[in-house]
Amino acid sequence: MHNVTLIKGDGIGPSIMDVAVKIIDASGVKINWEEADAGMAAYDKYGTAIPDQTLISIDKNRVAFKGPLTTPVGKGFRSINVALRQKYDLYANIRPARSWKGAQxxxxxxxxxxxxxxxxxxxxxxxxxxxxxxxxxxxxxxxxxxxxxxxxxxxxxxxxxxxxxxxxxxxxxxxxxxxxxxxxxxxxxxxxxxxxxxxxxxxxxxxxxxxxxxxxxxxxxxxxxxxxxxxxxxxxxxxGGLGLIPGANIGEDTALFEAVHGSAPDIAGKNLANPAAVIMAGVMMLQYLGERDAANRIQAALEKVVNAGDNVTPDLNPSSRAGTIEMGEAIIAEL
Structure with missing residues (x-):
């Protein structure tokens, strides 16, 4: 059983993170998801963008899985991403860019x-x-x-x-x-x-x-x-864009995995957001945790769905009527 701090984030964050968590759970890996708040939603709720209880959770689990967070431009609180990287000395940021047959x-x-x-x-x-x-x-x-x-x-x-x-x-x-x-x-x-x-x-x-x-x-x-x-x-x-790019932030004893795109508040709650980047971040997390078999199976299932182009979000195929939820269901079916 792995203990992971789950930060769903702002905007489209909760919807794509819910899909990613369902897919990881469907792979058979046993993870205890400990949900925590950060970003604009946390600021509105607690008056701080990084509540103490979130840091306590990361201190304990040493692995975090994070959705996109909103950072005000030119004013307001400092980037939470930068703050977390510095606090936990997550000195290495890895961002793979790989061609997908199903992405233009x-x-x-x-x-x-x-x-x-x-x-x-x-x-x-x-x-x-x-x-x-x-x-x-x-x-x-x-x-x-x-x-x-x-x-x-x-x-x-x-x-x-x-x-x-x-x-x-x-x-x-x-x-x-x-x-x-x-x-x-x-x-x-x-x-x-x-x-x-x-x-x-x-x-x-x-x-x-x-x-x-x-x-x-x-x-x-x-x-x-x-x-x-x-x-x-x-x-x-x-x-093909940031919707296909995951990110890993690695330190000596702590790691944080995330999608690198923004929170896209304009499409939040509309079942339009592409979950591929955060799913791939989940794959990187599973590799870090030593769950390579599950990581490989999820990646293969995701690639099959994206390359087929039928059950993907409109940014990947404008003629597709599938949304975030349907794309996630198709990936689970491939698993």
């Missing part, structure tokens, strides 16, 4: 893993105004040797353990000579420990160009926090 995209046979440093850089939130008038703002990007070494080492170990051939490190060391320069220097040192894996380094803007011109040259990408956030959205666009 401009490329075929894409299989790229973006591994993003998750706790440093500009997303540390070290920002302030420099004037009383608040007309000059400053943000600090902090890069450390320790943080750089462990994320690049994680990327090479991931490549080695998953039969990957190449790791590309993305940086901006030509301009940001201290922060990006440190990340690149450490990356080169780590790469030397893995001579069996090809190492490549690219400037971030050139990486974006190469991804849309010839994405097949990429295998595993490792980069800093903000660059990784941007690149993982770009790679999602290569395979």
């Amino acid at each position: 995209s401009k490329f075929e046979d894409i299989d790229i893993i973006v591994i993003r440093e998750n706790t440093e850089g500009l997303y540390m939130g070290l920002e302030h105004y420099l004037t009383k008038e608040k007309d000059v703002a400053e943000s600090l990007a902090v890069i450390t040797r320790k943080g750089s070494e462990r994320i690049v080492d994680y990327a090479f170990k991931y490549a080695r353990d998953n039969g990957r051939k190449k790791v590309t490190l993305c940086h901006k060391a030509n301009i940001l000579k201290y922060t990006s320069g440190l990340f690149l220097d450490v990356g080169r040192e780590v790469a030397a420990r893995y001579p069996e894996i090809e190492f490549d380094e690219k400037i971030i803007d050139a990486t974006c160009m190469h991804l849309v011109m010839d994405p097949h040259q990429f295998d595993v990408i490792v980069t800093t926090n903000m660059f990784g956030d941007i690149l993982s959205d770009l790679t999602a666009g290569l395979v």
Whole structure:
């Protein structure tokens, strides 16, 4: 029996998480789901976006399964995702982008893993105004040797353990000579420990160009926090959008699994939301928990439903009349 903190989230979160939980339960894996609140719904209910009881649950279970959370733009409370990553030192963010036969995209046979440093850089939130008038703002990007070494080492170990051939490190060391320069220097040192894996380094803007011109040259990408956030959205666009992209946040003793798309409040409660991304996040969670057989069966069932295109949400097939619930039922039937 595994104990998992379940955070359903905001907007479409509850509906897609309910489907994902039903599918995981149908696989036969025994999970004790401990439901907890976070995000806008928690803020409205408790006056805080991360209630103490939610943190107590994660402290105890050390594994969390989370739906999308709403973060106010330009004001209000800070991103809950960033806060949770920093509190539990979830330093590695893994976002796989893989082609689906049943999803429309401009490329075929894409299989790229973006591994993003998750706790440093500009997303540390070290920002302030420099004037009383608040007309000059400053943000600090902090890069450390320790943080750089462990994320690049994680990327090479991931490549080695998953039969990957190449790791590309993305940086901006030509301009940001201290922060990006440190990340690149450490990356080169780590790469030397893995001579069996090809190492490549690219400037971030050139990486974006190469991804849309010839994405097949990429295998595993490792980069800093903000660059990784941007690149993982770009790679999602290569395979059909964020509705198909899961995310794992891994620390030394805690892990959080999530869909990386937003809460889409405009379609909440309308049985329209695509649950594929959070189902794949559940697959990654099961792999982390050692339940590989169930993970493989769920992934195979999901792929069969998406590739068939009959019982999928309208974003995957505009002519389909199936919704979130019906898509979930079809996946369970395939199981």
